[in-house]
Amino acid sequence: MQTELSRKLGVEYAVFGFTPFPAVAAAISRAGGFGVLGAVRYTAPDDLKRDLDWIEAHVDGKPYGLDVVMPAKKVEGVTEADVEAMIPEGHRQFVKDTLAQHGVPELAEGEASGWRITGWMEQVARTQLDVAFDYPIRLLANALGSPPADVIDRAHERDVLVAALAGSARHARKHADAGIDIVVAQGYEAGGHTGEIASMVLTPEVVDAVAPLPVLAAGGIGSGQQIAAAFALGAQGVWLGSLWLTTTEAELTSPRLIEKLLAAGSGDTVRSRALTGKPARQLRTEWTDAWDDPQGPGALPMPLQGLLVADAVSRIQKYEVEPLLGTPVGQIVGRMTSERSVQAVFDDLTRGFEQAVDRVNRIAGRSEEQ
Amino acid sequence: MQTELSRKLGVEYAVFGFTPFPAVAAAISRAGGFGVLGAVRYTAPDDLKRDLDWIEAHVDGKPYGLDVVMPAKKVEGVTEADVEAMIPEGHRQFVKDTLAQHGVPELAEGEASGWRITGWMEQVARTQLDVAFDYPIRLLANALGSPPADVIDRAHERDVLVAALAGSARHARKHADAGIDIVVAQGYEAGGHTGEIASMVLTPEVVDAVAPLPVLAAGGIGSGQQIAAAFALGAQGVWLGSLWLTTTEAELTSPRLIEKLLAAGSGDTVRSRALTGKPARQLRTEWTDAWDDPQGPGALPMPLQGLLVADAVSRIQKYEVEPLLGTPVGQIVGRMTSERSVQAVFDDLTRGFEQAVDRVNRIAGRSEEQ
Structure with a gap:
């Protein structure tokens, strides 16, 4: 399951896992995906430092990233x-x-x-970045709009790729114009902040809008079949958040x-x-x-x-x-029916992906049985 | 692009095209898909007879079907x-x-x-069926709920497959219990009556819920990439409605x-x-x-x-x-940017499908260039 982007990041699977839990993020990276730690809950820089130290100690040298929240629109009054x-x-x-x-x-x-709300405010996100840039993070994602230009520059100086979530082709183009490296196309069915356009329509629209920038499909993805579908739609990877909430490593x-x-x-x-x-x-x-x-x-x-x-x-x-x-969670919650380890989830994803590829090849008349 | 269902119906592509226009339905079947004529606007049986005669004369012997509207819930007062x-x-x-x-x-x-509203009422749908069963239709679809048991029996006696639209796994199971042959999983992004679950999540859920019954994916499908995605999700075919509205054969x-x-x-x-x-x-x-x-x-x-x-x-x-x-139309309307013939649309769909299969195989490490 390799794309240009997964090769660039040096991961085995083009599966990006967003999670607020360090143990889940590390397990995703260890399993061959790319763990992304959600930073919004870290109001104290030392807490984030402690958890990034923990990830460093448990990620077996595999790459990982950080997700911050810098809203594009600000309310006056700091x-x-x-x-x-x-x-x-x-x-x-x-x-x-x-x-x-x-x-x-x-x-x-x-x-x-x-x-706490404070994690949503830009100055808090900036203190999170001051901490995170001391670690070898490979990706910085922003949940609401493009990050400010100086943050993008700072990331690029450190060879950190910058990703931004978009719910429409128009938003995706704005992110591309701002100089980010990856667009996460967040479909209607996704958990957390979403627009109204479903992944089936949104993913190829965003792919076309920002080509040749790589696009990750987010929303409605919790099985290998859905991963194969996202690749058929032109994504260079998938971005999964909800699915990890019921893993044994999660700390709900x-x-x-x-x-x-x-x-x-x-x-x-x-x-x-x-x-x-x-x-x-x-x-x-x-x-x-x-x-x-x-x-x-x-x-x-x-x-x-x-x-x-x-x-x-x-x-x-x-x-x-x-x-x-x-809790924020996507429509894929219907597939979350048992507590499993991150590794078991990954085994399912990769097995389901191979089955879906077999299936599509049979329908396309390309399998050997044809 | 062959599935068990497309072979059963004797069509080249597992692409089902729903349309209120006889010329579009016939063109879809001639292009190798399966045209389905929406009957709701025919309040006079003779009008439906005239248009089915026209289809018979223009479909080159290819199979086609009819879509009626028999609401599952009725308001008292006939x-x-x-x-x-x-x-x-x-x-x-x-x-x-x-x-x-x-x-x-x-x-x-x-x-x-x-x-007119009258096409929504069961007795009108029944007069439509009285007409349609004199023609060699191969599929009868119902838009709102399962058709009544006697209608399903009548269809089966004539070797007509019965399809019903469902917006949730629960509805799909009810249809299966009623004895229908095909479930059309209608995602949130679809035009016309829809539920709230997006195709990416709904399709595999319905596939699992009614297996081994075949499922058609509807909603958000207007390109070959999206067709490939639907097959990856387990569909045996796709059901497209919106895309035909701007074909040159359409009679808007x-x-x-x-x-x-x-x-x-x-x-x-x-x-x-x-x-x-x-x-x-x-x-x-x-x-x-x-x-x-x-x-x-x-x-x-x-x-x-x-x-x-x-x-x-x-x-x-x-x-x-x-x-x-x-007019009713799905989110795929964003892809409808020029008037084209049904055949030109089909050429795009099949070309895009092959490209998507190539792409998925490259990512899966199964292409020859790997």
């Missing part, structure tokens, strides 16, 4: 307090009421929210959330603004329903919504309040 | 008048106001609406609508209840915006909405009222 001041009181009350309805306990006095702390993920079908997600203020696919819960309800106040724009709900989300997760408990 | 009586006055006024805002002229006295009477289709991008469609009361993907227009507006009255359930808007849609189409002018 401190968290400035942003806090922009949140209407009615929205705060709606959060309180919704939590009260479900009897969600408060966090203990002085207990920090585990889910809520057993109930894992159960929910294992039980969910492909129809149990929703593209909702509930979590960050921008449409992001996640498990559908009474929490997303409350924010998506036309009778309710509706979600605020990014980054206000994320700041507004940060503590609430922490409380829901800590106390595992079933009806409200969710 | 006559059009009974259904008319269920429409609230406020909704009628909203139609009038919206048309008046855009200065849409009335139809001439006694001029029939070209877009509105030049402005053709221009709109040729100009539209993949992001210019919307899944809206505006046309029939059930979510159907179509060009986004001020008409769909009006019905999707949370401040408006919202669309009525099927079949009320279709009956309510039938005359309005006819007027918009006849007078080509630009801001309101639309």
